Amino acid sequence: MTNQPSPARFSHVTDWVFDLDNTLYPHHSNLFSQIDVKMTSYVEQLLELDREAARSLQKELYRDYGTTLNGLMERYDIDPDDFLEKVHDIDYSWLEPDPRLGAAIRALPGRKFIFTNGDRGHAERAARQLGVLDNFDDIFDIVAADLLPKPAAATYDRFTALHRVAGEKAAMFEDLARNLTVPKKLGMTTVLVVPNNFEPTFSEIWEQDVEQEDDVDYVTDDLATFLETVIGA
Incomplete structure (x- = not known):
């Protein structure tokens, strides 16, 4: 290297x-932090968890399945299009x-x-x-x-x-x-x-x-x- x-x-x-x-x-730029927050919110609402539990599960899914989306599809059979649309609804003006x-x-x-x-x-x-x-x-x-x-x-x-x-x-x-x-x-x-x-x-x-x-x-x-x-x- x-x-x-x-x-x-x-x-x-x-x-x-x-x-x-x-x-x-x-x-x-911290742009991905917006997506990260949206993913936690998605898990929180989907499974009716509190914020801390949703955050912990989201990171577990990311580690175990490569992406939060992949984990949610494997474990909870979610609609990927719905997930992708919601988590990418962010403010791109953060990028210069x-x-x-x-x-x-x-x-x-x-x-x-x-x-x-x-x-x-x-x-x-x-x-x-x-x-x-x-x-x-x-x-x-x-x-x-x-x-x-x-x-x-x-x-x-x-x-x-x-x-x-x-x-x-x-x-x-x-x-x-x-x-x-x-x-x-x-x-x-x-x-x-x-x-x-x-x-x-x-x-x-x-x-x-x-x-x-x-x-x-x-x-x-x-x-x-x-x-x-x-x-x-």
């Missing part, structure tokens, strides 16, 4: 794959447009994809607010994944088959190391995007994925600067 990219180390890449939440847009990031993505040689466990509408709204949406060739969302979230291997297989992506010619950017394990096995160059000056709080410790460290080729807390270095800007 290294933090020093260079154009030569990425010269083979023809497909650039980006997670959305806390990857394309920065962790410090990022012209530097947009220019860096646009300059990358080859195709660019958003690959998210959220839905297409959420990805489009967030990427549009960032000013980067028009730089992507397509969005592979949780619906395209047949509601099976990353890090399930079948979901990456579905993505690579649909878009004819060869792992050895691709790079993937993620904020969760466990979501880079399968891409690494597929031959992708893997980049972990962490918050600026990352200092995890107690509540975030279980999300660190220390055991997946070997699946990460690069780590960055500044995606735009990292991409500018890769393209030699």
Whole structure:
């Protein structure tokens, strides 16, 4: 694992794959906190729990099933469309447009994809607010994944088959190391995007994925600067 990219180390890449939440847009925007609150409220109302119990169950479902949605579908047979609509009813103005990031993505040689466990509408709204949406060739969302979230291997297989992506010619950017394990096995160059000056709080410790460290080729807390270095800007 290294933090020093260079154009030569990425010269083979023809497909650039980006997670959305806390990857394309920065962790410090706190946008995902709105979704997190909405998910807790959904569990609270669905099961008539108090806030604390709903929050605890939501995190349990996330840990055990990959996403809260997947857990709710497995255990309670909920309507996924209803869930996705409600939890993504948020204020996207929290995101500041990022012209530097947009220019860096646009300059990358080859195709660019958003690959998210959220839905297409959420990805489009967030990427549009960032000013980067028009730089992507397509969005592979949780619906395209047949509601099976990353890090399930079948979901990456579905993505690579649909878009004819060869792992050895691709790079993937993620904020969760466990979501880079399968891409690494597929031959992708893997980049972990962490918050600026990352200092995890107690509540975030279980999300660190220390055991997946070997699946990460690069780590960055500044995606735009990292991409500018890769393209030699």
